[in-house]
Amino acid sequence: MNINVAQIRRDENGTAHFDLKEDFSAFESELEGVDFVAPVHVQLQVNNTGKSLVVNGSIETEIKAQCGCCLEPFHYQIHQDYEDEWVFAPQATEEQLETALIFHKDEIELTEHILEQIVLALPMRFICSSECKGLCPVCGANLNVKSCECIQDNIDPRFAALANWSRED
Ligand SMILES: [Zn+2]
Ligand SMILES: [Zn+2]
Numbered sequence: 001m002n003i004n005v006a007q008i009r010r011d012e013n014g015t016a017h018f019d020l021k022e023d024f025s026a027f028e029s030e031l032e033g034v035d036f037v038a039p040v041h042v043q044l045q046v047n048n049t050g051k052s053l054v055v056n057g058s059i060e061t062e063i064k065a066q067c068g069c070c071l072e073p074f075h076y077q078i079h080q081d082y083e084d085e086w087v088f089a090p091q092a093t094e095e096q097l098e099t100a101l102i103f104h105k106d107e108i109e110l111t112e113h114i115l116e117q118i119v120l121a122l123p124m125r126f127i128c129s130s131e132c133k134g135l136c137p138v139c140g141a142n143l144n145v146k147s148c149e150c151i152q153d154n155i156d157p158r159f160a161a162l163a164n165w166s167r168e169d
Contacts, residue, residue, distance in 0.1 A: 001042065001114060005053065006106035008046050009088055018044040020110075024061070027115055034122070037075060038062040042114060046086075052100060053086040059117055067128035070135055070142050074128040080121035084113075 001022045008016035024040045040061040047054045059080045064073050085100040087093075092102055101113070133143035138150035 001040070001111045002107055002109045003044065004107050005046065005086075005103070008048050008053065009106065012048055012050045014048050016046045018042075018046070020044075024111075024115075027111070030115060031119060031122075033065065034118070035064040036061060037064050040114060040118070042110070051087075052096065055084040055086055057082050057084065057117070059114060059121070061118070065126040067132060068125040069127055069132045070144055072128060072142065072144075074126075076126060078118060078121045080117050082117050082120075 001020055003018045003020070005016075008014055020042045021039045022042075023036070025036045028034055028036060038061050040059065043058045045056045047056075059078065059082075061078050063076050063078060065076045066073050085096070086108070087096045087100045087102055089102050089104045092100065096102070131144075135141065136143055136148050136150050139148050141148040141150075
């Protein structure tokens with residue numbers, strides 16, 4: 001996935017828009033547990049401030065993930081907005097070399113950067129729904145689809161508070 005900034009780079013105070021869509025399934029091996037079920041849609045607004053290109057990006061895609069509670073696969077929508085500062089290498093100040101993304105050619109390859117943003121958009125733990133009942137700790141039944149007869153309340157009272165706390169998690 002790449003864009004060409006030849007024009008906007010020379011257009012001081014100008015704005016450019018890019019709308020990109022690409023199948024990222026080739027990069028699944030770089031993202032643990034991510035299985036793309038839709039193309040990655042990236043929209044960029046690039047503003048040339050005279051000192052750098054300020055980029056407002058928006059990433060949308062959908063992946064198949066596994067619920068950390070009931071272990072069932074489900075579709076998870078990713079929507080990540082981000083802002084970047086890009087500077088053409090010969091014009092970069094000392095400070096920009098530290099903080100901005102430096103580009104050397106008019107053609108900018110975005111894939112690695114988009115993958116990083118997708119990683120930032122992933123939750124610590126996937127949960128299929130706030131109503132997910134999870135698995136029975138005794139028989140392993142998925143309590144979203146069936147109930148079981150297991151007795152689950154023989155918990156040492158000293159741990160009951162902890163159990164209640166984790167159930168609300
Ligand atoms: Zn679940
Ligand atoms: Zn059970």
